[in-house]
Amino acid sequence: SGDGDPNILNLPEHSTTLGQAVATNGYGVPSKYETNLLRRESPGLTRVSAASVSFAPLQGLFGIITPSGLHFERHHQGWHDIDPSKHRFMINGLVKNPKVYTMDDLMRLPSVSRMHFIECGANTAMEWGNVAVPTVQYSHGMLSCCEFTGVPLSVLLEDCGYDKKNGKFILAEGADGSSMTRTISMDRALDDVIVAWGMNGEMLRPENGYPLRLVVPGVQGVSWVKWLRRIEVGDKEYGTKDEAIHYIDSMPDGMYRQYTSIQECKSVITTPSAGQMLLDKGFYNITGLAWSGRGKIKRVDVSVDGGRNWRTARLEGPVNTKCLTRFNINWVWDGSPVVLQSRAIDETGYVQPKINELRAVRGTRSIYHNNAIQSWKVSESGEVSNVQVY
Numbered sequence: 001s002g003d004g005d006p007n008i009l010n011l012p013e014h015s016t017t018l019g020q021a022v023a024t025n026g027y028g029v030p031s032k033y034e035t036n037l038l039r040r041e042s043p044g045l046t047r048v049s050a051a052s053v054s055f056a057p058l059q060g061l062f063g064i065i066t067p068s069g070l071h072f073e074r075h076h077q078g079w080h081d082i083d084p085s086k087h088r089f090m091i092n093g094l095v096k097n098p099k100v101y102t103m104d105d106l107m108r109l110p111s112v113s114r115m116h117f118i119e120c121g122a123n124t125a126m127e128w129g130n131v132a133v134p135t136v137q138y139s140h141g142m143l144s145c146c147e148f149t150g151v152p153l154s155v156l157l158e159d160c161g162y163d164k165k166n167g168k169f170i171l172a173e174g175a176d177g178s179s180m181t182r183t184i185s186m187d188r189a190l191d192d193v194i195v196a197w198g199m200n201g202e203m204l205r206p207e208n209g210y211p212l213r214l215v216v217p218g219v220q221g222v223s224w225v226k227w228l229r230r231i232e233v234g235d236k237e238y239g240t241k242d243e244a245i246h247y248i249d250s251m252p253d254g255m256y257r258q259y260t261s262i263q264e265c266k267s268v269i270t271t272p273s274a275g276q277m278l279l280d281k282g283f284y285n286i287t288g289l290a291w292s293g294r295g296k297i298k299r300v301d302v303s304v305d306g307g308r309n310w311r312t313a314r315l316e317g318p319v320n321t322k323c324l325t326r327f328n329i330n331w332v333w334d335g336s337p338v339v340l341q342s343r344a345i346d347e348t349g350y351v352q353p354k355i356n357e358l359r360a361v362r363g364t365r366s367i368y369h370n371n372a373i374q375s376w377k378v379s380e381s382g383e384v385s386n387v388q389v390y
């Protein structure tokens with residue numbers, strides 16, 4: 001009759017011809033039909049792109065693992081592709097035996113592999129005052145989650161004989177030109193910090209610190225020092241420039257709060273999210289991500305009426321500690337305007353706050369640690385946009 005779908009009725013060329021040979025791409029690349037899914041820089045955010053951010057396209061990702069090539073990037077002074085045969089890692093300061101390790105020295109030690117999220121403390125920074133960005137990629141995309149492989153820092157500190165009485169802090173230093181150094185308490189350093197070379201089953205990508213980076217689970221991204229070259233053991237906090245004038249929380253009384261490193265419990269709906277379009281009324285799977293720097297996600301609730309009523313979403317396994325958790329919930333859209341929200345609760349019982357609750361204690365002029373509930377408005381036309389609900 002000629003009314004059928006030609007994609008069903010006509011045999012495509014690929015069903016009648018020989019395909020390409022194995023190893024045509026020695027290192028596989030995404031389909032040519034997937035070229036729109038990219039990490040993106042927010043135009044005008046910083047003066048030079050070497051000291052900027054590229055955001056991960058959360059709206060296009062499934063599950064909890066961020067593909068290595070789409071991991072967000074944040075560099076203070078650009079990235080480098082460092083020759084691993086020349087890279088050295090040193091531990092000094094309050095230790096009995098200061099040591100310099102090669103990559104080979106490190107990679108023969110007992111390693112661990114763990115899945116963790118990394119979130120920049122400045123993620124969602126633009127939204128403190130008002131709605132500022134058009135998509136979830138820009139509002140929440142300084143967030144990624146990978147399986148990291150490396151040697152526990154505790155093993156290396158023991159190897160160097162750290163001073164158990166006076167060694168209260170460590171300072172981590174990278175090999176780039178940014179002089180970015182971070183203090184980490186010895187308790188945390190001995191707990192779950194990893195000196196990592198692996199990411200998603202392969203070596204770290206250069207943008208993410210190849211050949212060596214610090215993984216500090218639950219802590220803001222700035223402490224995950226990339227191109228890691230040195231750890232010094234000390235007896236007090238170092239108060240470096242990135243701890244004294246950057247990465248501090250402005251408070252409503254005009255004071256600043258230092259060393260707030262934990263990324264508190266947070267969640268966001270990634271589909272439907274701002275910039276997307278619902279094609280028609282009917283069934284949709286609402287999906288998103290939840291995470292907490294204090295442990296596991298216990299529950300995620302979803303509202304489709306701007307926070308008046310909540311339903312509990314399904315958590316997809318695995319639910320790991322200090323790791324992204326994927327949630328899903330069924331929804332039938334009746335075509336009327338709605339506001340979608342998600343609210344995460346972690347295993348400590350902490351509940352993700354509303355934006356006005358957070359502003360009451362933090363003010364509106366902050367940059368860091370905005371973990372407020374995110375609202376997406378679906379208008380009658382099906383267009384989804386970023387809104388704030390008080």
Ligand code: MTE
Pocket residue numbers: 071072073074075076077118119120121173174175176178180207208209220221222223224225226227
């Ligand atoms: N480490 C070094 N050496 N230099 C840097 O500029 N940026 C930090 C941190 N480690 C940075 C660094 C910041 S602010 C963040 S949020 C994370 O790396 C980002 O890690 P990513 O680029 O792998 O996403």
